[in-house]
Amino acid sequence: MSIPIHDMHCHLDFMGNGEEVAKAAKEAGSMLFCNTVVPEGYEPAVARFAGFDNVRVGLGLHPWYVDDDPDLHDAQMEKFESLFERTNYIGEVGLDFGRRFITTCDSQVEDFENIARMLAKSGGKVVSLHAIKSAATVLDTLKSAGALDNNICIMHWFSCSVEDLHDAIKAGCYFSINPMMSQTGKGKEYLKLIPVEKMLLETDDPENEGQDYTFVEQQFRLSESLSGIQEVKDKDKKCKMSAEEIEQTISENAQKIFDEIG
Numbered sequence: 001m002s003i004p005i006h007d008m009h010c011h012l013d014f015m016g017n018g019e020e021v022a023k024a025a026k027e028a029g030s031m032l033f034c035n036t037v038v039p040e041g042y043e044p045a046v047a048r049f050a051g052f053d054n055v056r057v058g059l060g061l062h063p064w065y066v067d068d069d070p071d072l073h074d075a076q077m078e079k080f081e082s083l084f085e086r087t088n089y090i091g092e093v094g095l096d097f098g099r100r101f102i103t104t105c106d107s108q109v110e111d112f113e114n115i116a117r118m119l120a121k122s123g124g125k126v127v128s129l130h131a132i133k134s135a136a137t138v139l140d141t142l143k144s145a146g147a148l149d150n151n152i153c154i155m156h157w158f159s160c161s162v163e164d165l166h167d168a169i170k171a172g173c174y175f176s177i178n179p180m181m182s183q184t185g186k187g188k189e190y191l192k193l194i195p196v197e198k199m200l201l202e203t204d205d206p207e208n209e210g211q212d213y214t215f216v217e218q219q220f221r222l223s224e225s226l227s228g229i230q231e232v233k234d235k236d237k238k239c240k241m242s243a244e245e246i247e248q249t250i251s252e253n254a255q256k257i258f259d260e261i262g
C-alpha cells in the first residue's frame with residue numbers, strides 16, 4: 001500500500017472546486033488542513049467541507065488580512081474569539097514584518113498576543129504559523145503567554161536566523177515544508193537542521209482565490225517538497241534514514257497530530 005501524503009497547510013476554501021479536491025484526497029487517504037485567512041471565512045468553510053472527514057478547517061486571522069481600521073479591527077478579533085472554542089485547529093495566524101505589511105505591525109502584534117493568550121488558556125490545539133521576519137517574536141509571544149508547551153505549533157511560512165530555528169526546534173515546533181523551501185540555499189540550510197521527526201508537508205495552494213485546482217497537482221507539489229527533503233538529508237551524513245523511511249516518518253508525523261487533536 002502506498003504511503004498517504006497529507007497537506008498540512010492549504011487554502012482549500014480558496015479553490016473554486018475545493019469539494020472535488022477534498023473528495024479525491026479522501027479516496028486516496030490524504031488529510032487536508034484547510035487554513036482560513038479571516039475569521040469570517042471559518043463557518044462557510046466548515047459548512048462547505050462538512051461531508052469530508054479528511055478535512056480539518058482552521059480558524060484563521062492571517063497577518064496580511066489584519067484590519068488597521070480600529071472598528072473593523074476590533075470586530076475581527078471579536079469574531080475570532082467567538083469561534084475559538086469551536087475548533088482545535090487554528091490557522092493561519094502569525095506575524096509578517098516584511099516590508100509590505102510592516103505598516104500594520106502594531107495591530108498584528110496586538111492580535112497575535114490575544115490569540116497566544118487564548119491558546120495558552122485552552123491548550124490542546126494545533127496552530128499553523130506564518131512568521132516572516134518575525135520568527136523570534138512569534139516564538140517569544142507564544143512562550144511568554146504559555147502557549148508553546150500545551151499546543152502543537154507548526155511553523156508554516158517562516159524566515160529566520162539559524163539561532164531562531166534552533167529555538168523553534170528546541171521548543172518542540174513542527175515545520176511544514178513547501179516546494180519553495182527546497183529550492184533556495186537558505187531553505188536547504190533549514191531542511192538540514194530540522195529533524196525529520198518534526199517535518200510535515202504542505203502546498204500553501206492555491207495561489208489565487210477562486211482558482212480551480214486538482215488533487216493530482218496537490219500531490220505533485222507535496223512530492224516535490226518530499227524529494228527536496230530527501231535530497232538534502234541524503235547529502236547529510238548525520239541523517240541515517242533512507243528516502244523511504246523519511247517518507248514514512250513524515251506521513252506518520254501528520255497522522256499523529258490528527259490522532260491527537262481529533
Ligand SMILES: [Zn+2]
Pocket residue numbers: 009010011035092204
Ligand atoms: Zn497560507
